Amino acid sequence: MSMELKMSGLWRYVQDDEIHDAEPLVKVAQDTLESCKGAGNDFLGWLDLPENYDREEFARIKQAAEKIRRTADVLIVIGIGGSYLGARAAIEFVNGQMYNQIRPEGTPEVYFAGNNISSSYLNDLVKIVGDRDFCINVISKSGTTTEPAIAFRIFKELCEKKYGREGAKERIFATTDKERGALKQLADDEGYETFVVPDDIGGRFSVLTPVGLLPMAAAGVNIDEVMKGAAQARIENRHTTDHLAAKYAALRSILHRKGKSMEILVNYDPALVMFGEWYKQLFNESEGKDHKGIFATSANFSTDLHSIGQFIQDGTRMMFETVLWVREPRSESIIKEEKDDIDGLNYLAGKSVQFVNSKAYQGTLLAHVDGGTPNIVFEIDRADAWHFGYLVYFFEKACGISGYLLGVNPFDQPGVEAYKKNMFALLGKKGYEQRKKYLEGRM
Ligand code: PA5
Numbered sequence: 001m002s003m004e005l006k007m008s009g010l011w012r013y014v015q016d017d018e019i020h021d022a023e024p025l026v027k028v029a030q031d032t033l034e035s036c037k038g039a040g041n042d043f044l045g046w047l048d049l050p051e052n053y054d055r056e057e058f059a060r061i062k063q064a065a066e067k068i069r070r071t072a073d074v075l076i077v078i079g080i081g082g083s084y085l086g087a088r089a090a091i092e093f094v095n096g097q098m099y100n101q102i103r104p105e106g107t108p109e110v111y112f113a114g115n116n117i118s119s120s121y122l123n124d125l126v127k128i129v130g131d132r133d134f135c136i137n138v139i140s141k142s143g144t145t146t147e148p149a150i151a152f153r154i155f156k157e158l159c160e161k162k163y164g165r166e167g168a169k170e171r172i173f174a175t176t177d178k179e180r181g182a183l184k185q186l187a188d189d190e191g192y193e194t195f196v197v198p199d200d201i202g203g204r205f206s207v208l209t210p211v212g213l214l215p216m217a218a219a220g221v222n223i224d225e226v227m228k229g230a231a232q233a234r235i236e237n238r239h240t241t242d243h244l245a246a247k248y249a250a251l252r253s254i255l256h257r258k259g260k261s262m263e264i265l266v267n268y269d270p271a272l273v274m275f276g277e278w279y280k281q282l283f284n285e286s287e288g289k290d291h292k293g294i295f296a297t298s299a300n301f302s303t304d305l306h307s308i309g310q311f312i313q314d315g316t317r318m319m320f321e322t323v324l325w326v327r328e329p330r331s332e333s334i335i336k337e338e339k340d341d342i343d344g345l346n347y348l349a350g351k352s353v354q355f356v357n358s359k360a361y362q363g364t365l366l367a368h369v370d371g372g373t374p375n376i377v378f379e380i381d382r383a384d385a386w387h388f389g390y391l392v393y394f395f396e397k398a399c400g401i402s403g404y405l406l407g408v409n410p411f412d413q414p415g416v417e418a419y420k421k422n423m424f425a426l427l428g429k430k431g432y433e434q435r436k437k438y439l440e441g442r443m
Pocket of ligand 1: 080081082083139140141142143144145148202203204205285413
């Protein structure tokens, strides 16, 4: 089975008949999504993407990835939000958090820039590149986002200085709109190879487009497997409401009605930290609007059990957890016996670290459920490329259904503009003069 839903963490909180009663509404939400008749329906290109993707471009992605691997020790991936999180989540999901130190042979180190406005971070990255050969993948659908634009100026200059303008054009790959925007224009003027962010796919739903696929492929992630996993999730989670994406959306909605206004996506392996970051963007940008929504966050156990675990067990009863448990670790380690047993661990001698992790998972689940935090649990066999693709599509589909159940447009993000307007005004950008005066008067 691709993924298993376990309901034991919900026994006191959600009854079978409540799930049954929710079905008609879930069906309406799903039909609205699948018939492309709901709000934001011009952004549903991701729905059939695992089948209907551009094969010619897919082949070009593999060629470009091969060129990057051949010519670069370091790949700098520049982008923010939906133009960044999916690729990083994939690379770490498949290879672990320490990809750059123990990456597969022949792959470049991969660093992400343009996802913050820290000069220290940028300077550190420049130092990391040093004298080594590097390539750049700059990703921006709009082509005008401030954070990646600043980072791209710096790394483009570095690239041109090192390789000349002609050489740089062989090393810069731009992923952007197919015809509009500043980045597209620059790429055409300079002769960079370009890849397309489709018009009908929003940033946070773009992992399975060149946005995510080119950095993944460069890092040696098998993108054929990613697409196969996504295709399987598409087949398994459609038409009826008897599938996991619909059930998950129903459970979120039921728990929300019962006052659970925060969801924590829990993992038990640092390889999934960035997957949690990707999920946070997906759900918060999709549902957090019109003064509605479940606040989606993530936690990394057992690490966070030693910090926020206290609150989850005992604090305000406003949350539920969705646990993503991976059954088989990438590699195993066995606990050895020690003669003196000073740390008292000999009772675990011969057991695997994953066995201990699994007991931490089970014990935590029961403790949290007893403490008033319901748990939805999904189990998968492995954190590989196939399961990454599966999970991406699964959460996207569940998010679409869930957004319509909530009564919002899950495919826009009007709220993210507010900070940008203020920042532009305070920076003195042309056209924002009035706002600048008004804001400065308030500070
Ligand atoms: O989901 C979204 O649309 C956003 O998070 C964008 O991906 C993010 O703001 C980056 O935008 P762009 O790709 O236009 O630079």
